[in-house]
Amino acid sequence: MSDAVKTTIKSIAVLLCIAVASGLLLAVCNDVFYYEAGGASDFEALIEGNWSVVEVNGEFANDNGSISQIAENGTAHVGFIVSGNGVGKSGAYTMAIIIDRATNKVAAVKTIEMGATSSGYDLSQEQLDSYVGVEIADSTAFDTVPSNALVAGATGSSKAINNAFKVVGAYYTIYYLGGSAVDPTEEYLGYLGQISTETFTKAEVDGSITISNGRLLLVAESATQVGFYVESTSDGGNVDNGAYRLAIVVDRATAQIASAKVIEEGATIPGYEVSQTTINAYVGQAITSATVFDTFEGGLIDSSSLNAGMTNTGWTQSSRTVRNAFQMVANYYFNAYMGGKHLTSLQTLAPGQTWTIVPVADATALTGSTILCLAESDQGKIGMVVSAINDGTNVNNIMNGEYIIAVVIDRATNALESAVIVKDGWVSMDMFAVPQDKVNAYVGTIIDSATVFDTFEGGLIAAEGYLNYGMTNTGWTQSSRAVRRAFQAVANCYFAEYIGG
Amino acid sequence: MKIRDIMMDGLFRQNPTLKLVLGVCSTLALTTSAFDSFGMGIAVTFVLVCSNVIVSLLRNVIPDKVRIPAFVLVIATFVTIVQLFLRKYVNALYASFGVFLPLIVVNCIILGRAEGFASKNKVGFAALDGLFMGLGYTWAMVLIGGIREILGYGTFFGIKLWDFTIDFFASQAGAFFTYGIVIALFVLVWNAIERSQKLKKASANDAPVVEEQKEEN
Amino acid sequence: MNILPIILAAVLSNNFVLIQFLGICPFLGVSQKVDSALGMGIAVTFVMVLTCLVTYPIYNYVLVPLGLAYLEIIVFIFVIASLVQILEMVLKKFIPALYSSMGIYLPLITTNCAILGVAELVLTETLVTGLFEAVLYGLFAGVGFTLAIVLLAGLREKLDKLPLAKCLKGFPATMIASCFMAMAFYAFSLI
Numbered sequence: 001m002s003d004a005v006k007t008t009i010k011s012i013a014v015l016l017c018i019a020v021a022s023g024l025l026l027a028v029c030n031d032v033f034y035y036e037a038g039g040a041s042d043f044e045a046l047i048e049g050n051w052s053v054v055e056v057n058g059e060f061a062n063d064n065g066s067i068s069q070i071a072e073n074g075t076a077h078v079g080f081i082v083s084g085n086g087v088g089k090s091g092a093y094t095m096a097i098i099i100d101r102a103t104n105k106v107a108a109v110k111t112i113e114m115g116a117t118s119s120g121y122d123l124s125q126e127q128l129d130s131y132v133g134v135e136i137a138d139s140t141a142f143d144t145v146p147s148n149a150l151v152a153g154a155t156g157s158s159k160a161i162n163n164a165f166k167v168v169g170a171y172y173t174i175y176y177l178g179g180s181a182v183d184p185t186e187e188y189l190g191y192l193g194q195i196s197t198e199t200f201t202k203a204e205v206d207g208s209i210t211i212s213n214g215r216l217l218l219v220a221e222s223a224t225q226v227g228f229y230v231e232s233t234s235d236g237g238n239v240d241n242g243a244y245r246l247a248i249v250v251d252r253a254t255a256q257i258a259s260a261k262v263i264e265e266g267a268t269i270p271g272y273e274v275s276q277t278t279i280n281a282y283v284g285q286a287i288t289s290a291t292v293f294d295t296f297e298g299g300l301i302d303s304s305s306l307n308a309g310m311t312n313t314g315w316t317q318s319s320r321t322v323r324n325a326f327q328m329v330a331n332y333y334f335n336a337y338m339g340g341k342h343l344t345s346l347q348t349l350a351p352g353q354t355w356t357i358v359p360v361a362d363a364t365a366l367t368g369s370t371i372l373c374l375a376e377s378d379q380g381k382i383g384m385v386v387s388a389i390n391d392g393t394n395v396n397n398i399m400n401g402e403y404i405i406a407v408v409i410d411r412a413t414n415a416l417e418s419a420v421i422v423k424d425g426w427v428s429m430d431m432f433a434v435p436q437d438k439v440n441a442y443v444g445t446i447i448d449s450a451t452v453f454d455t456f457e458g459g460l461i462a463a464e465g466y467l468n469y470g471m472t473n474t475g476w477t478q479s480s481r482a483v484r485r486a487f488q489a490v491a492n493c494y495f496a497e498y499i500g501g
Numbered sequence: 502m503k504i505r506d507i508m509m510d511g512l513f514r515q516n517p518t519l520k521l522v523l524g525v526c527s528t529l530a531l532t533t534s535a536f537d538s539f540g541m542g543i544a545v546t547f548v549l550v551c552s553n554v555i556v557s558l559l560r561n562v563i564p565d566k567v568r569i570p571a572f573v574l575v576i577a578t579f580v581t582i583v584q585l586f587l588r589k590y591v592n593a594l595y596a597s598f599g600v601f602l603p604l605i606v607v608n609c610i611i612l613g614r615a616e617g618f619a620s621k622n623k624v625g626f627a628a629l630d631g632l633f634m635g636l637g638y639t640w641a642m643v644l645i646g647g648i649r650e651i652l653g654y655g656t657f658f659g660i661k662l663w664d665f666t667i668d669f670f671a672s673q674a675g676a677f678f679t680y681g682i683v684i685a686l687f688v689l690v691w692n693a694i695e696r697s698q699k700l701k702k703a704s705a706n707d708a709p710v711v712e713e714q715k716e717e718n
Numbered sequence: 719m720n721i722l723p724i725i726l727a728a729v730l731s732n733n734f735v736l737i738q739f740l741g742i743c744p745f746l747g748v749s750q751k752v753d754s755a756l757g758m759g760i761a762v763t764f765v766m767v768l769t770c771l772v773t774y775p776i777y778n779y780v781l782v783p784l785g786l787a788y789l790e791i792i793v794f795i796f797v798i799a800s801l802v803q804i805l806e807m808v809l810k811k812f813i814p815a816l817y818s819s820m821g822i823y824l825p826l827i828t829t830n831c832a833i834l835g836v837a838e839l840v841l842t843e844t845l846v847t848g849l850f851e852a853v854l855y856g857l858f859a860g861v862g863f864t865l866a867i868v869l870l871a872g873l874r875e876k877l878d879k880l881p882l883a884k885c886l887k888g889f890p891a892t893m894i895a896s897c898f899m900a901m902a903f904y905a906f907s908l909i
Contacts, residue, residue, distance in 0.1 A: 011567040022578035030788045033585040530739035577792040607829045674900035681893025689885040
């Protein structure tokens with residue numbers, strides 16, 4: 001055999017040997033590192049037990065995502081491999097979520113496949129664990145994202161993960177709680193219909209407001225009212241009381257309770273029910289602070305008046321539970337609709353005075369803006385916290401977010417005394433941010449008409465000449481226009497409320 | 502001093518990323534996050550060491566004509582092992598590497614070292630060369646990745662530092678820019694270090710500066 | 719059929735070199751002169767088309783059904799190396815003119831991340847739903863690569879004549895030029 005042929009044979013032989021050796025090695029590794037997205041292995045890693053796969057009822061999927069696999073650990077736990085639809089820049093997330101069947105609470109959660117574009121936008125296990133302990137009472141269990149699981153800068157991923165939980169919530173409610181496959185919102189709106197003639201639409205719940213002694217099942221808005229369907233629990237006592245469910249409607253213009261009704265009685269001992277007459281003690285009361293009902297005794301029932309012959313002292317639990325419902329509504333309404341949570345901004349801007357919130361007749365009088373809070377101080381100042389969005393055309397289809405400003409006006413002179421940006425809107429580049437000196441351009445103006453800022457250009461920033469990856473923008477920046485819109489809303493509201501006309 | 506040479510070459514003198522400018526694709530794509538950069542660095546180091554060892558062991562067996570295909574086959578095997586391992590144990594990295602995980606196979610550094618060093622040296626040295634070349638790649642990656650992550654996202658290894666970000670550094674253009682600047686700076690700094698070392702030697706020996714004799718193979 | 723989206727994506731918004739960071743080594747190494755850049759670009763396009771034509775069916779109709787998906791990397795690299803070898807032999811024998819203008823780049827292409835990259839990407843790209851679209855994607859990925867490398871060559875021919883600081887000469891200058899090109903192509907991804 002010539003050398004050339006020998007070399008060729010040797011070459012082929014060597015290559016074949018290497019190929020076979022590597023093929024075998026990889027076959028072994030493929031088994032050792034066996035990975036199955038989903039399947040008992042993922043659940044085992046979270047909670048030990050005897051996991052067995054069960055069938056998914058009808059390939060469950062809804063607007064938020066889909067379930068690919070379910071496994072049960074006897075009757076103790078049920079685990080889901082669920083995909084939550086991507087939001088914003090984040091792709092879909094595949095999560096393993098385990099529910100404790102005894103308590104209907106989330107027991108464990110793990111990311112199987114992340115949808116974020118880089119690990120910098122992913123949620124940490126600690127942040128995911130803020131879902132642990134959340135109870136699934138119905139399919140709305142995850143409508144609010146736990147605050148630690150909504151990560152600023154990673155909102156897409158946070159919401160995608162939340163979508164996965166929403167799917168689990170819906171499925172679990174239907175198949176494990178025997179709940180209704182129907183979204184309960186229609187049912188709840190029906191209850192509001194029993195005490196008000198207005199048309200209500202469901203509103204998003206502000207998750208930053210803490211609710212205690214119960215939960216908000218529904219918050220809905222109509223043209224002139226805000227309706228609540230709440231579940232309140234007892235706040236202590238010796239006798240076990242069931243939860244009460246009440247429908248409560250608040251009139252926006254006066255911030256008064258317009259009507260209320262008990263939908264589901266919780267009282268366990270006959271004779272302790274709360275009558276409509278007692279409930280009516282709350283109707284007409286105005287919500288002046290978050291704690292206005294905390295010491296209100298008009299709707300409480302003295303237990304010594306019942307069961308004559310037995311010594312009971314104090315207020316009945318059922319009436320206290322009912323009062324809890326009103327406390328919840330007052331707390332939420334004050335903070336969300338009267339701008340209660342915005343008081344701190346005014347207190348920082350103009351300290352040394354006491355601020356009292358005043359209801360606003362029309363919070364959205366000026367398109368693209370909302371009066372979040374209107375307050376009067378004991379030193380003759382008017383304070384406002386306003387949010388607004390850009391009023392011009394959007395460049396490159398980039399919508400910047402809303403800006404929130406806080407202003408203080410002197411009532412005697414109608415002069416705008418001070419202003420500050422409480423929350424900046426989203427900007428595509430830092431050069432578009434609005435600095436304080438641009439805000440200060442508005443300070444000092446006498447507000448003598450509703451349109452005093454409509455053509456004011458002192459606080460606007462010119463966008464000409466900015467090089468944005470080779471593109472030139474012209475006109476005023478969207479962010480500065482959003483800020484001006486907020487001031488326009490201030491002028492509009494101040495004129496309407498205090499100067500009249 | 503062979504070991505010291507190997508160490509200095511891999512880490513600094515012949516740093517694959519900053520001096521030889523090899524394996525550029527992964528450097529540009531994965532340095533948006535210091536953690537991803539570090540992960541890739543370790544993965545490449547692992548493959549480098551393993552493939553260097555095998556290539557060195559087989560260096561007298563593989564005929565010259567088919568050496569490239571043979572090397573590539575060996576490298577591909579170890580990359581697959583890394584891929585399987587990461588998919589099971591470090592899923593986050595598996596997801597963020599994306600297509601660049603299999604592309605480690607054609608990372609010029611690994612093939613370059615197999616061809617240029619491992620096929621001509623003993624196992625021990627080959628392994629060390631793989632290790633230090635890998636470490637050289639890793640520290641360069643983490644440096645660039647760190648800069649881009651801190652300036653582009655305001656975080657470092659996922660830990661939020663501040664709210665200040667310059668989106669440019671997180672973009673593709675920023676990748677080229679940062680890499681270019683870091684290379685330039687590294688050349689500047691390293692040349693300065695070498696110059697001062699030469700001067701020290703000169704003054705110590707009190708003799709004209711000469712190139713250090715290279716050891717025979 | 720997603721023909722237009724695939725073309726636009728492969729050439730512009732997902733340009734292999736400037737957006738996806740694939741094929742940088744030849745991008746940096748063979749872009750000093752426009753002529754050689756063009757030659758490299760054409761060679762790469764050829765190989766990309768052939769690669770997609772072969773690897774796509776092999777993965778979907780051989781490896782996956784047999785449960786051998788873990789052999790993907792090894793099989794692909796073997797296919798690419800063989801394809802390039804065959805292409806080189808065919809060109810040398812039958813079209814020597816073409817071989818002399820771009821054949822020398824072929825061995826370099828085997829270890830080009832753009833080729834293995836395109837083989838991997840057509841498997842997961844959502845726009846690709848069949849063999850025809852896979853080959854189309856490969857073709858225009860190559861076009862995009864050629865576009866980028868020729869543009870950079872043009873820039874570099876000018877750059878070489880600039881007086882730059884010593885530490886900036888060579889790679890740093892090329893990187894920064896690429897940086898500006900990347901910025902320009904970024905605009906396409908906003909479509």
